[in-house]
Amino acid sequence: MQSSMRNMLSGIALVLMGSISAAGAAEVNLYTTREPGLIQPLLDAFTKSTGVKVNTIFLKAGLAERVATEGDKSPADILMTVDIGNLIDLADRGLTQPVQSEPLSAAIPAQLRDSKGNWFALSLRARTVYAAKDLPFNTFNYEDLSDPKWKGKVCIRSGQHPYNVGLIAAYIAHYGEAQAETWLKGLKANLARKAGGGDREVARDIKGGLCEIGVANSYYVGLMRSGKGGPDQEAWAKAIKMILPAFKNGGTHVNVSGAAVAKHAPNKADAVKLLEYLVSNDAQKIYAEGNFEYPVNAKAHVSPLVGEYGTLKSDTIDLAKIASFRKKASELAEKVGFDN
Amino acid sequence: MSHAELHLARAWRLTRGAGWGWRYGAMVIAALVCLPIASLVWIAAHGSPDLWPHLLEHVLPRTVTVTVVMLLGVGVLVAAIGTVSAWLVTAYDFPGRGVLAWALLLPLAVPTYIVAYAYLDILHPVGTVQDAIRWLLGYSSPREFRLPDVRSLPGCILLLGFVLYPYVYLTARAMFLTQAASLIEVARTLGASRAGVFWRVALPLARPAIALGVSLALMEALNDIGASEFLGVQTMTVSVYTSWISRADLPGAAQIALIMLVLVVVLIVVERYARRNQRYAIAAQRSRLLPPVRLHGREAALAFTLCGLPVLFGFIVPASYLTLEAIKRYRFASISPQIVRETLNTVTVSALATLVVLACGLTIAYAARLREQKSSRFVARAATLGYATPGTVLALGLLAPVGLADHWIGNALKDWFNVTAGLVILGSGGALIYAYAARFMAIAAGGIEAGFNRISPSLDQAARTLGTTASGVFRRVHLPLAKPAIAAAGLLVFVDCMKELPATLLLRPLNFETLATHLYGEAARGTYEEASIAALIIVVIGILPVILLARVGERARRGN
Numbered sequence: 001m002q003s004s005m006r007n008m009l010s011g012i013a014l015v016l017m018g019s020i021s022a023a024g025a026a027e028v029n030l031y032t033t034r035e036p037g038l039i040q041p042l043l044d045a046f047t048k049s050t051g052v053k054v055n056t057i058f059l060k061a062g063l064a065e066r067v068a069t070e071g072d073k074s075p076a077d078i079l080m081t082v083d084i085g086n087l088i089d090l091a092d093r094g095l096t097q098p099v100q101s102e103p104l105s106a107a108i109p110a111q112l113r114d115s116k117g118n119w120f121a122l123s124l125r126a127r128t129v130y131a132a133k134d135l136p137f138n139t140f141n142y143e144d145l146s147d148p149k150w151k152g153k154v155c156i157r158s159g160q161h162p163y164n165v166g167l168i169a170a171y172i173a174h175y176g177e178a179q180a181e182t183w184l185k186g187l188k189a190n191l192a193r194k195a196g197g198g199d200r201e202v203a204r205d206i207k208g209g210l211c212e213i214g215v216a217n218s219y220y221v222g223l224m225r226s227g228k229g230g231p232d233q234e235a236w237a238k239a240i241k242m243i244l245p246a247f248k249n250g251g252t253h254v255n256v257s258g259a260a261v262a263k264h265a266p267n268k269a270d271a272v273k274l275l276e277y278l279v280s281n282d283a284q285k286i287y288a289e290g291n292f293e294y295p296v297n298a299k300a301h302v303s304p305l306v307g308e309y310g311t312l313k314s315d316t317i318d319l320a321k322i323a324s325f326r327k328k329a330s331e332l333a334e335k336v337g338f339d340n
Numbered sequence: 341m342s343h344a345e346l347h348l349a350r351a352w353r354l355t356r357g358a359g360w361g362w363r364y365g366a367m368v369i370a371a372l373v374c375l376p377i378a379s380l381v382w383i384a385a386h387g388s389p390d391l392w393p394h395l396l397e398h399v400l401p402r403t404v405t406v407t408v409v410m411l412l413g414v415g416v417l418v419a420a421i422g423t424v425s426a427w428l429v430t431a432y433d434f435p436g437r438g439v440l441a442w443a444l445l446l447p448l449a450v451p452t453y454i455v456a457y458a459y460l461d462i463l464h465p466v467g468t469v470q471d472a473i474r475w476l477l478g479y480s481s482p483r484e485f486r487l488p489d490v491r492s493l494p495g496c497i498l499l500l501g502f503v504l505y506p507y508v509y510l511t512a513r514a515m516f517l518t519q520a521a522s523l524i525e526v527a528r529t530l531g532a533s534r535a536g537v538f539w540r541v542a543l544p545l546a547r548p549a550i551a552l553g554v555s556l557a558l559m560e561a562l563n564d565i566g567a568s569e570f571l572g573v574q575t576m577t578v579s580v581y582t583s584w585i586s587r588a589d590l591p592g593a594a595q596i597a598l599i600m601l602v603l604v605v606v607l608i609v610v611e612r613y614a615r616r617n618q619r620y621a622i623a624a625q626r627s628r629l630l631p632p633v634r635l636h637g638r639e640a641a642l643a644f645t646l647c648g649l650p651v652l653f654g655f656i657v658p659a660s661y662l663t664l665e666a667i668k669r670y671r672f673a674s675i676s677p678q679i680v681r682e683t684l685n686t687v688t689v690s691a692l693a694t695l696v697v698l699a700c701g702l703t704i705a706y707a708a709r710l711r712e713q714k715s716s717r718f719v720a721r722a723a724t725l726g727y728a729t730p731g732t733v734l735a736l737g738l739l740a741p742v743g744l745a746d747h748w749i750g751n752a753l754k755d756w757f758n759v760t761a762g763l764v765i766l767g768s769g770g771a772l773i774y775a776y777a778a779r780f781m782a783i784a785a786g787g788i789e790a791g792f793n794r795i796s797p798s799l800d801q802a803a804r805t806l807g808t809t810a811s812g813v814f815r816r817v818h819l820p821l822a823k824p825a826i827a828a829a830g831l832l833v834f835v836d837c838m839k840e841l842p843a844t845l846l847l848r849p850l851n852f853e854t855l856a857t858h859l860y861g862e863a864a865r866g867t868y869e870e871a872s873i874a875a876l877i878i879v880v881i882g883i884l885p886v887i888l889l890a891r892v893g894e895r896a897r898r899g900n
Contacts, residue, residue, distance in 0.1 A: 035864050036853075037861060056850065057848065059845060060864060061584065061585050062732070062735070062739075065736060065739055066846060066847075069739040069740060069742070070746075070766065071747065073746065073747060073763050075763070085588075089588055152483075158572065160586050165586050193465070194491050194572050196491050196572035208466025210465050210483060210486075230668070326586070326588075330582065330586035330587050331394055331587070334398045340402065
């Protein structure tokens with residue numbers, strides 16, 4: 001009697017759990033802050049070649065908080081995010097586990113992965129300058145964004161956006177806080193409009209004559225030029241050229257998208273398999289040609305829509321060092337009232 | 341007092357004490373709603389105060405000013421639009437009034453972040469509208485001439501005002517329709533001027549209703565992150581986000597959020613204190629319909645314009661924009677197959693949450709009615725705190741207790757039945773329902789309470805004296821009489837759940853997308869055009885309950 005009761009209850013419990021633990025078929029659970037539209041083609045290709053199903057949840061902010069709360073019962077296998085700071089945070093909070101994998105270390109340059117294997121960069125993006133097509137130069141220094149000759153001619157998104165926080169942090173890493181503040185004030189004084197909107201709006205505003213130069217990420221140029229965003233955006237892209245700027249004492253500021261294996265990953269083996277797939281030549285080609293990012297795997301080539309603006313020469317300062325100035329950078333943006 | 345009356349009063353007192361189940365139920369619900377806030381206090385207490393010198397010097401002076409100005413602006417705007425339009429369609433008759441009476445609610449169907457995006461694009465300095473204006477005026481570049489930027493505090497106030505006024509319209513109109521009607525008629529008969537009737541009778545009578553509507557609208561405005569982020573307006577809510585996301589300082593974010601919460605509570609208390617001596621003893625079942633005065637010519641045109649403009653700006657313009665964009669997108673890339681699934685998810689989870697919220701709201705409102713004491717009023721107020729907290733902050737606060745419960749349940753299942761369960765609450769979407777319930781309890785409890793207030797206490801007394809239990813009275817008196825108020829509350833909650841974004845994003849299970857999360861996913865990578873179809877579906881599904889809402893109001897009116 002008691003055992004039948006027990007069986008019944010566990011039966012009910014099993015039904016309740018049905019949605020969660022579908023045993024049998026191989027699966028990987030992916031927690032990502034990258035938009036589903038960007039990574040779905042990669043995941044579909046992975047499932048097709050390995051038969052491993054990928055379940056996803058797209059979280060914007062709060063990925064770390066959610067995984068931390070879920071603790072040892074978390075179904076998360078892979079944590080995927082953008083921005084080096086976020087990757088380091090995940091590792092620092094003990095939400096990741098070290099992974100040793102020959103294919104991963106072979107494909108990803110050492111400075112683009114954690115030495116213990118807690119996180120791996122999967123793609124690169126550059127913080128570039130978009131300029132009106134007819135402007136007579138093809139090189140640019142970040143330092144010159146604060147040059148008064150650009151007064152009323154610069155467009156940029158919010159200073160609190162992670163892409164800009166990263167750039168400001170890089171400036172601090174190069175020149176220290178005080179100089180970075182002067183630079184940021186100068187840039188603020190040059191703005192043609194309030195800091196805001198998205199990176200593509202920079203191209204739109206240059207086309208409309210509202211500004212002449214602006215700061216935006218590299219892959220948007222590819223997206224707009226490819227026509228994937230519709231005919232309007234193609235027209236915006238035609239009005240601009242992308243310049244890969246550099247620090248006078250360094251290179252172009254880059255950031256990464258990357259991933260880590262979750263500490264309590266229930267499907268660790270398949271999770272590593274997915275990571276290895278993501279840096280394979282095939283997948284890196286999708287990153288490059290579908291998302292217009294710079295591949296981390298040197299064997300894959302960047303899309304010509306982005307590549308014809310020049311070869312990326314990344315900044316020399318260590319990404320982790322830049323990430324350590326993120327908090328300072330965000331506070332600096334508030335201090336100079338960048339978004340006001 | 342006669343002997344019989346004395347007897348009745350004693351019997352009433354005796355029966356009044358019963359209904360413990362209701363009271364405990366209400367307390368449990370209030371505790372559950374407050375749990376995420378308690379967890380925020382916990383998080384905030386574990387932070388360091390290091391952040392504060394920076395905040396006090398560079399951030400708060402500005403964000404507090406911006407927030408206060410925004411709230412004042414939005415408050416005045418929604419009060420004016422909502423009250424005037426409600427008064428016009430109730431007290432007067434003019435061509436188009438029948439349609440406007442329900443169309444005035446339509447902005448409720450459009451999430452503020454979508455309206456913000458629509459206007460940003462429509463009025464973009466490099467967009468069709470401004471190009472046309474420049475062409476007309478003979479300018480060639482936006483640097484020579486452009487309209488004031490929508491990305492500004494005034495832009496944000498106008499936008500939120502035109503989207504949020506329906507909260508006031510809804511509450512004010514209900515008041516004008518029922519309670520105030522007989523007094524207004526008396527005033528008319530006694531020869532008060534039109535303006536006199538409005539200023540000296542209708543407005544003071546409707547003040548509690550307007551206050552309720554304004555406070556709902558202001559809490560929406562305060563907690564809004566989508567629109568203010570799009571519009572680059574530095575509110576305190578934006579500071580909470582900056583602290584959390586750009587600086588990975590969750591305790592700091594919780595500290596700011598709690599200070600905001602305290603401010604909201606103080607505001608509510610002050611408003612209630614200001615009205616402490618006002619009591620409206622009106623036998624609702626006797627109140628009659630207000631006969632509308634017919635307007636002609638210029639007056640009718642003016643009334644039509646005044647009521648039409650909010651609908652135009654709050655709904656027609658953004659909805660037409662979305663439709664055009666969705667058509668463009670459909671032609672370009674057709675519709676993604678997941679969207680049907682996402683629509684189903686959205687409707688299912690919103691409907692479930694609405695049922696939960698209604699059940700809880702009924703319990704709270706009835707418990708408060710059973711025992712008009714400070715303690716039960718306190719419980720009722722506490723249950724509405726979730727609405728005064730930004731969605732993400734509430735969701736973050738909810739994570740810890742839900743995670744804890746999930747671990748207990750998981751371990752218990754393992755120990756007792758040897759079943760390996762994952763996360764029961766987070767994994768099933770239960771956390772999502774909890775978040776919606778905690779967030780929107782104020783709407784349900786407030787609306788139902790207002791409905792109950794229209795039922796004369798003498799009905800309760802009579803029924804109880806005749807030996808009916810507390811639950812019996814609830815079933816046979818309150819439930820049927822307050823049906824319109826309950827339905828209205830349910831529809832409002834449903835629409836709000838559909839539009840809810842931040843908590844949905846953080847708490848939903850794997851492989852579970854709603855229209856709002858799909859929309860956000862596209863918007864976050866800058867492919868807004870891709871999002872227009874999902875946005876349009878949210879609006880279209882939202883219209884149905886909104887029209888029902890208007891009809892509930894009409895029926896209640898005829899029923900009276």
